[in-house]
Amino acid sequence: MKTLTRRRKIVNAVMLSLTGVCTFVIVGILFVILGYLFWNGARYLNLDFFTKLPTPVGENGGGMANAIVGSGKLLLLATLIGVPIGFLGGVYLAEFGRGVFPSLVRYTTDLLNGVPSIVIGIFAYTMVVQRMHHFSALAGGLALGVMMIPIALRTTEEFLRSVPQSLREGAMALGASKSRTIATVVVPAAIQGILSGMMLDLARVAGETAPLLFTSFSNRFWSPGWNQPIAALPVMIYTYAIAPYEDWHRQAWAAGFVLLSLVLIVNIAARIILARSSAHHRR
Amino acid sequence: MSAAPSAVASFDIRAFARRVRAGDQIAYLLTLICAASIFLVTCLLVYELWISSGLARHKFGWSFIITQTWDPVKEDFGALPFMFGTVVTSIVALLISVPVGIGAAIFLSEMALPRISDTLTFLIELLAAVPSVIYGLLGIFLLVPVLESGIVPALKGVLGFLPLFSGPFYGVSLFSAGVVLSLMIVPFIISVSREVLLSVPVEQREAALSLGSTRWETTWKVVVPYARRGIYGSIFLALARALGETMAVTMVIGNTPKLQSSLLAPGDSIASVIANQFTEATSDLYIHALIELGLVLFALTIIINGLARLLILTTGARIEK
């Protein structure tokens, strides 16, 4: 009896500490990865990186100014496409959505969310690039925008649903129409959550490379307008990382540093907003 | 609101006009259009994939899925090496990340103090935010050298007799891709499993403990089985993510469209070959074959995602993402 208990106690101690080990291994790996990236990236980051265009192949120097602006333009277009459609669709599902059609919309949104990003790239290629007969920032922005829609929609729907019904009823009792209620009462109550969700969505899409490979293509120069191929940070990282030039590797690290910093900052900011909003609601 | 039922059509013009003036009808239509457009876009996506893979589907039929060759010269295309690579790397990723992920989820839900648990979960969820191309960058320059210098020789020493670990190792391989994938999917497993474990009613734990179980026995024999479906769901979710990963995989898998018996050999995955060869598919049949591969991948991810949602939802746990 005593040995049985002792054995069980040992198993207990061992297994529980193993779970702790698992956790700290993962957190440790996180720190190693980020640390390695930041150390390498910071080493090779300089002013040229932010201000100069890429130099001819094999010549050292130059930077990724066009890729940084390019990523910005693509994300702007993606946001202009993804956020309004996702937001309004979420409003529809939360405020008007009972029945077959809304369920269908929910199901296809989840479906769209699960589509691998390379397949979205194929879609944008057949829809935009083949029809327009050139690669463009428009095609790239569209691909990213389509990727943003599902999460924008679900975030909006969830946070709108979490607004207590009493708020709606109060507004309507005061004579406000449904659209007025939504615009002036429900949405503002949920806005912090929705905003944080949109930010997370944007951060996720900022790092996407695959859908850009055959839509926005890439560009060694500045890309005016929306009809030209355009450089983007993730694509540059990919191109430079698999090449043999040491200088390109250094620039890839620097670009990785910039990209990851932006993604993490947006992520952390989004979560802080979310935490503050739920604390506010709990009160 | 009138009590008398109308014999005529019940469309009330005055109420409609009121609604339009108040903007309700517009709001309804606007949001409806947006919601409908999502439905339409998805249908359009499936339609385009179907149409744009027509040549390949008609030429190869179902044998596309079981053909091994990928020969652009002779225009003979088969999906098998890529399905193999996709599935094998995902399985390797799961084999590594599931035990570690569930272990960590148990620790974070059962053992750690709430504040520490929240902080650590937050940090782990940041891992999920790291873009794929950055995992690829780290894969090429950090992971592959580490595998080459330490881990794989050790692995070969212990398990080298298995055909699975035979042959030379050149850094890029199915195994390397699997390891990188495991890093990418472990945050999903931890995050979702932790949530489902936390949602297990405390009475279950108390009942087990009061019967004299140790903490571990309670966790392993009571709590985890109760949350079993949600945990399976998290695994399927992670699997769906792993199947579609493109950049990190294409940078470390070796880009060799062949079936291999050893994990240490280079291979290729569906997403990776599309990324590599799409812009260069010189003939129409070639590009249609690639798009058909995309269709296969799409179908796989739909099925796995569907199973995942089913399992997670039926555990009753709320998930944010």
Added chain:
Amino acid sequence: MMRRNCLAAFAAVCFLGLPSFAQMSITGAGATFPYPMYSKWFDEYHKIHPDIQINYQSIGSGGGIRQVTEGTVDFGATDGPMTDEQLKAFREKRGGDVLHFPTVLGAVVPIYNVPGIATDLNFTPEALAGIFLGKVTKWNDPAIAKANPKIKLPGNDILVVHRSEGSGTTYVWVDFLSKVSPDWKSQVGTNTSVNWPVGIGGKGNEGVSGQVKQTANSIGYVELIYASHNKMAYGRVRNSSGNFVKAELASVTAAAAGVTMPDDFRVSITNPAGKNAYPISSFTWLLVPEQMQDSGKREAMKGFLKWMLGPGQKLTEALEYAPLPKAVVGQEEKAIAKLH
């Protein structure tokens, strides 16, 4: 306050989105073989004509042929000339013809990373074919050792690195192998993308050199400049006269000497006659559609081609590409007039 910010943001969007009417932007894609040369040329040309921007992406010759046929790029580039079927497909899809314009001469060299070997190895055509067929598997195989009597080769396994995508460099390489090895010709054949018997894939010349650089006991094939830029060892290859020749300006120029250039400029110069010729040399071409709708782009392309045949040719040697033979330059200048 909010309104002003919104207005400012809107204006910024418009500015970013406004096409710069002073800029002429031309997009091209294709071969990685001449990429260092092209990127230098387009950069220099932009300095001379700041209003013309030629954006070239190296995605491989297969990609160049495909995208110019689809019309998604204004011009393509390839080191494997388009086949008759591909020309026909272009005609069917786009209406007009596509013209080949040779730009430079380059060489494809066998690069290797064998620990302990810093000197140049000699490769016979049979050895190369055997390695890439998977029949020669170790570095100290007699096929290689016989040609290198003074060097002690290790018994390690050879790892072959080839291109993972459609490539003109591949075309040149397998074109050579098909000419010297009947086995290769029947088993694998010649194309921009082949069913490789062995090896792992790297993306672009860049990817292959990167892979060989990082992997011990590997062998690959890349354009000469990629080997020298990255200070990698590359071997000598035996030519049809029996001499082991190293790829360099003189030997590449010798390979093109005496070749009759046909009217459409499509020609292969692998395994040529000539004592000092490097056997794996090739022209590389720009693929320009005969009919370009946009007159501005057409004139810009013509201007660039003229510059390329003149001052551009003077920049080739610094990047270890051989300039075009004078006769070819003359032929091409006449052909530019065909663009309308």
